Amino acid sequence: MTGLIICEKPNVAKKIAEALGKPKKKSHNSVPYYELERNGEDIIVASAVGHLYTLQEKEKTKFGDYPVYDIEWVPASTLDDKKYIQKYIDTLKKVSKEASKFYVATDFDIEGELIGYHALSHACGQKNAHRLRFSSLTKKEIIKSFENPNQIDFGLVDAGDSRHKIDWYFGINVSRALMQAVSSAKRWKTLSTGRVQGPALAFLVDKEIEIKNFIPTPYWVLEAVLDNNLKALHELEKFTDEKRAKEAYEKVKNEKEALVTEIKKTLKSIPPNVPFDLGALQREAHNVFRFSPKKTQEVAQKLYEKGYCSYPRTSSQKLPDDKAYMDEVLKNLSKNKEYSKYIELILSEGRKPVDGKKDDPAHPAIHAVDVPKENLPDDELKLYELIARRTIALYLDDAKREYSKISLEINGEPFKLNGSRTIEEGWHELYYFTKFDEIELPTLKKKDLLRINEIAFEEKETKPPKRYTMASIIKELEKRTLGTKATRADILEKLTKRGYVIDDGSLTVTELGIGVTETLRKFCPEIVEETLTRDLENKLELIQDKKIKKETVIKETKDKLTKILGEFKLKEKEVGNELVEKLDSTNRSMQVIGKCKCGGDMIIIRTKGKKRFVGCSNYPECEITFPIPQKGRIKVINEVCKTCENPIIGLDSIKICVNPDCKTRISEEDRKEMEKAALEEKSCPKCGGKLSIKKGPYGVFRGCENYPKCKYTEKLNGESNEKEVIGKCPKCGNDLLKRKGRFGDFIGCSNYPKCRYTEKIEKKKEGDLEDKIEVTKEKVKAKETLKSEKNLDKTLDNPKPKRTKTASKKKKEELKN
Template sequence: MELIICEKPKAALQIALALSDGKTTKRNYKGIPFYEIKHKGDSITVGAAAGHLFTLAEKEKNKWTYPIFDIEWKPIPEVNKKAKYAKNFIDALSFLAKKATSFTIACDYDIEGEVIGWNILRFICKTEKASRMKFSTLTKPDLLKAYENKLPTIDWGQAHAGEARHYLDYYYGINLSRALTNAIKSAGSFKIMSTGRVQGPALKLIVDREKLIKAFVPQPFWQIQLTATEQNKKIIALHEKGSIFDQNEAKRLFEKVKDAKEATISDIKKKTSKQLPPTPFDLTTLQTEAYRCFGISPTQTLSIAQQLYLAGLISYPRTSSQQLPAKIGFKRLLNALAKNPNYTNLANQLLSKKTLSPRNGKKKDPAHPAIYPTGIQPKSLAKNQQRIYDLIVKRTLATFSESAERQTITIKISCKGENFIAKGTRTTKPGWHLFYKPYVDLKEEELPELIEKQIISVKKIELLKKTTLPPKRYTQASIIKELESRNLGTKATRAQIIQTLYERGYIQGKSIKATELGIALIETLGKYCPSVLDEKLTRRFEQEMEEIRENKKTTEQVISEAKKILTKILNEFKKKEEAIGKSLLAAKMEQQREEETIGVCPICKEGVLRIKKGKYGKFIACDNYPNCKTIFNIPKGAKVSPTSEQCPKCGFPIVIIKQNK
């Protein structure tokens, strides 16, 4: 009997249905489903994991000592008591492996999927011999093709690179986190602190931006704005000098023109530019677009895309590719999408073209194409699933469309010897915009039809005072884009790294702000262990793992180098542990004070409302007790977040209360 090993139960079902000659028999072992089928007369069992079933851990527990390098793969339930579910998956695969005479790995074809499959082979099946299915969609044609063209072995380059990544991440994560936690313990407190190989440089980017914002000094400037109307359309023009930082100069120019009642069109320039269709989605561009269009976080987007993939609706989402190869069958895909009433008209428009060719991007992925819909009709999708699916379909359709054209009109207006500039932009040929509605983010700013030397009526001229703005804070979308541009982390891990920074209390808010603790961590590491934050070192390891994948380097070479670097870092850290701890503790206490402060008490107007802990849980009370006895209960298990806003009716600070599920 051949045992096909899949990464998830839903994938196992799809593969069983695709390969079966007819009947698919569902059975289970300890509640874990597996499928028995016949394929061309041969008996096949399709079983599943639940993602990673093994994790790295210390061979012997050493509590909070460091450095730790003596580690090994262990079943997840032995390491994480909350992962008891994994034991039944391990037992089920062990039960099936004993009956198998051959094995095929059908986990996701990427580094993580290879590690999952390899670990199951060596630790459960007690072999490393297996065939490998390679596919990018869970559709019947792709799965049949992948099975008939199985690779003779697993992808050893991916497997070794993946294992090296796990070792590096564990070494950095466990050792640096223990060092930080020990440091804060040495200062007389306790808090789980963490950083990592990519987490540190990622947080540094956010902290550096925060420092720029805090150091920013707004500069006043002035603009002179002319407002006119023609053909019932408003014309807004700015003085040709734009932003004027000399107040006296701005006032002089304003005094010269402020009483003008008319102006003359002195020049009109029209420029038409082409807008090429968008490229297909890779994971990062899908995440950034989903955040822009719907406010869905990158972590959520990946989760939803994975659900759509397992349902057979889209191709594999963890891809770096922005290219759609011809082998996916463009005409077949569009014909399938045309059967969906939501896309019938758009797909048919593209099918009427003589040739079908997507506008592919530059980015490639050796394992998978860009993200695209398979053409299978969705049956019932949740709101956000439907949103992400529609975004992927519209994006794919738009890549096959024509360029759009936009016309920019620049008008020079003469008024009392001074020139003002008005600009308008409009779409003259929608092209791909029609296919990407409503996700096209372009403003139409039309100006009235004007001719040179035409006199227009001036409604008002204003002297506007403005100030320069600080740099923008990162959003979850823009920070993962920044990490990608710097080659920090992987397409599949960047969103989770940012999520970890939130969970550790290092950052907060949709517009990401570094907390006092996050700033202190980066400043402390920068002072005592700067190499932990070194982007170049992180990028070097990323490059070396790619060289492992390409069989140019061995895992042992990279791991040995990492141990030497990390040992040096940790030895330096130990020498300065107390100073590091004091610095972090001060920041922790300050952040805790901020998080507990609700606002000024509107009753006594002297005390401050703070979150306090009592015998029966948390509550909010005025710190001017016993002079002021203002007090509020907090629901058990709820999280309270101050808003710095006040109720207009009673004057009490407004808080957000989130009840833990």
């Protein structure tokens, strides 16, 4: 008897084969599969590559025809970019002929069940099989699932089949309707929406409109600046009554001392963060590493397939209940020396982990299961560290934090100083990604007098609500039950790809995104309302639980969509004109950064080679061009340089004039230094290469010719751009560096965030920092024993691009259209 195990991915097949025995690797048409023997049974382990089958129309219809419902599952190899899939289908067909017993070992969720069933039924010709279910690719769990299999869950299969069909009906038909409308206005643009995409974009649009319509209101802030740059805020914090604010200011403006009236200290225990579900992991990875939700999901899947983490597409916040399993996991993780001391304590005391509230019947929370046995790519290593440290921290002590409030009185007006500090690190020592504010206050007692250096009185305005970020949007989608844990990242990706949303640190909706939503709201509002998609999600769950038939839900969907699209078609041309207007507005706003001196528009132009530069829309009559950095996020901010009257653009977190010769980019001092520097040759102190003069968005500098292998840079006067090393950290032995923070200069460890050691730079007198630095150097000189970390500032060097007449003419024609 021969058994065939069908897996979802080739590397998972390899893992399963190695766990069950000593496999022999074989291949068919370059597709690997494995043969082994276990307990007298011959076993073949083969794999799919995700979905082997896709939905297509049975008969191709014309572009303008909609709605279309006559679809079927066909091999995904029929798609141009999926030709390779046919080899996997052929391999499964071949090995299935040798098998008399079948196992499905794809991921345990809706998509996995559907992938496995399609491979089993279409490629292998079978209607049922044993089902292996596991949440991590550890040897113990694979063997356990193989020895205790159950059956395919046809409720999951039907729910998956229905979801794909319903999403196809919405996505294809409504997208066709939008593009046909644009076509009726004699234009072409790829537009799309979908069952979840439409409502998701709609609430982003609502936020954008709320921001645009926001009317700021004034308020006043009163602060007393004390010694050591301590800032005491008036107890009211924000004055909304101007008269009351001015009265308070008049009372305190000439006062020189503040009286301490009360000191309150509160000790709080901060428990460890609960285990990761997929949404929480996506949010944390975005906050810490700026990973997109899509990237986090992909990297987490790789870690799972390599056997280092558990299955990522879960909504659970609870670790497995099996203590023996978790003890084995912890022992595996203790192979990492950084983790071992914590794990020894956990195991010796039999500690239990912290759990969250959410549960998932399919999978536990995301947790690390083993240490990497090879050097992981940087992104995988970052995410692994995040997951592994979170897993272990769940067992550790609460962090202890002290929160202080010092009440002050200045001529009868109440002020306050707020401080916070960590007393005991607890879990935070290991999981240092969570940020704590450390605001040290001086040791004071009641009736102490503090010297006032300045009274600051400022009028401010309320700010509009914040836009969603890639982290907060995931949480909002979860809250509104839009999409699934597996699909939310793809929805966001589509919104940015279609030009509906720009991710520039926060999610800004374009005029096109607003236009598509407003048009749909006007002509077929059901498409963008959350009610319809939430109702369908509920019905899909009922299909999954076998409480309703999939045929009933699919028929209801067809009937509803036919009615909606019928009404849309009656106003197709009107819809098209509105969409074209929004499309043109979006294109202009994304390209035009300001006015050229000839009267034309200065626009961002991208060449075929994906290079970018700024040029005039009146080319070839006007040949003005400016180079711009090829890396970094550019934002149109509609500002003009006061020095040279050329446009200013946003580059990541800074603003720069597009004119590289502008005095704001190159100072007079830099010009003189450039002339001197041109006369002398210098070698790189790190690698011996030649140092050349370079101009970047952040100024002029010398950089090594061997960039990017060597990233050494220095100022034209010879001063290195490397951060100043003060000495060695008394806590961990790494370099102490002079740093800048929101409260001014300070001394901090180069091993941040792993080591959070800092020292204040106490000024002897105003502006004198060097004395404290020299003292610090002497204090730590005896401890200088470990290697220095290299800290280099990255600077871009962007030569002026060449511009061809032909390419520019094409661009000009596009703009006119």
